[in-house]
Amino acid sequence: MNVKESIKNYILSELVSDKENSSLSETDQLIESGIIDSLGIMKLIGFLEDNLSVQIDDMELVPENFASIAAITSLVEKKLSD
């Protein structure tokens, strides 16, 4: 499974509680729409650090990096290629 799919699967299985969002697109706004709340963001960071072997620095904890599946994927891919 590639990075984007892992992230999407994790969000859908662990963070989305209502079925309406099961067709989440990669540009859907996760924070603005409240799909990911405060506990969700902490869980997501834990998932990225444990399962995708990246360390999210405090400086990267900005809304732009977590706005959508596409944004999270590009953050992770950038860190993996560094």
Add this chain to the structure above:
Amino acid sequence: MQPWQDPEIDKIREKYYEFATENLLGDTEQRDKEGDFSIKRWKEVAEFGFLKLLMPENFGGAEVPVTHLVAAIEGLGEGSMDGGFNYAICNQLCGLQTTINIFGSDELKSRYLPDLMSGKSMAAYGFTEETSGSDAYSMEATAVEEGDAFRLSGTKCYITNAPYANLVLVFAKTSPTRSPFALTAFLVDMEWEGATHGREYDKMGLRTVRMGELIFDNVQVPKSHIVGVKGGGLRVLTESTLWERAILIATALGPMARGLKSCIERTKTRNQFEKPIGAFQQVSSKISNMIMRYKLSRQVIYDIASRIGNGSSLQPHAQDAAIAKIFVSDNFVKFELDAMQIYGVRGYLLESFAQQDLRDSLSFNIWAGTAETLRNTIAKLAGLPVE
């Protein structure tokens, strides 16, 4: 060997126990009655090295493993009766200094950690407001960016150490939304213009430390005093409360160890119906329960402490920290109810240790996440759609 069976741990605990019995006993009952705090003792405990324990060596700390800190907290609590004081000094180390160590810039660390470690400075944790307790996002304190600084305004309530703290970790909204990135943490010097100490609160327990209000009226906070990053307040908040949930609860262990010794002795020596009261099964089963509560609480705390690195993130242990907090708090309260009951009327007197420890224990289900919201956290982390 499990950490709670380690002779090294016993030695540290013993060292702090002896220090506490020699230096921290005495006027506690009076201060508990008056709701008074001892700055002199704070400096003595700091001089003994307690506030250095988890801190990095390159800033003058002792950088010991987290289990050693737990042992020190146990010893302090067992050797003294100063529940409020112990709560506050452990809170400064676990909740504040550790947070500055994890998230602060080198500039903040070198400027503030040495004085906090030596007892010259005292810090407070400024999160709660009248409108915001369990719900961080209903907070009204705001910090507006203006050039090289933020203009901070808001009133923080129910803050431990507020009446005399000179440094405060303040959480404020840097965005009006409920986004996870709406909060920012700042380190604020109470000497700065616009920062004042407000009213004080009289509380039922932890009376040997004072609690009050902190008011920030257009305080100019330099950007260099952001702890973490702008919008990263949630991570700072979560991390610091996780340390409190997992480690600050060790302040329950000393009173339980001390209470257990007294109660065992009492049930062997207090005679009624021509027998020691310990011969009655309803009394002896209280002691059995107390031993279980104490031993299991120790194991839960040492277990989590042995899995976390000094200065590392507790995020991966969020569920275990919530479980530990609920488990220990609940058992501490039940333990103290039994202790009081074993002493009968003497336990009900204001001169009894049992009533003081009971009053102190009741706060454990409130600070750093109430028993209810922590149960929500556990269920949410298990994937339940809890609101």
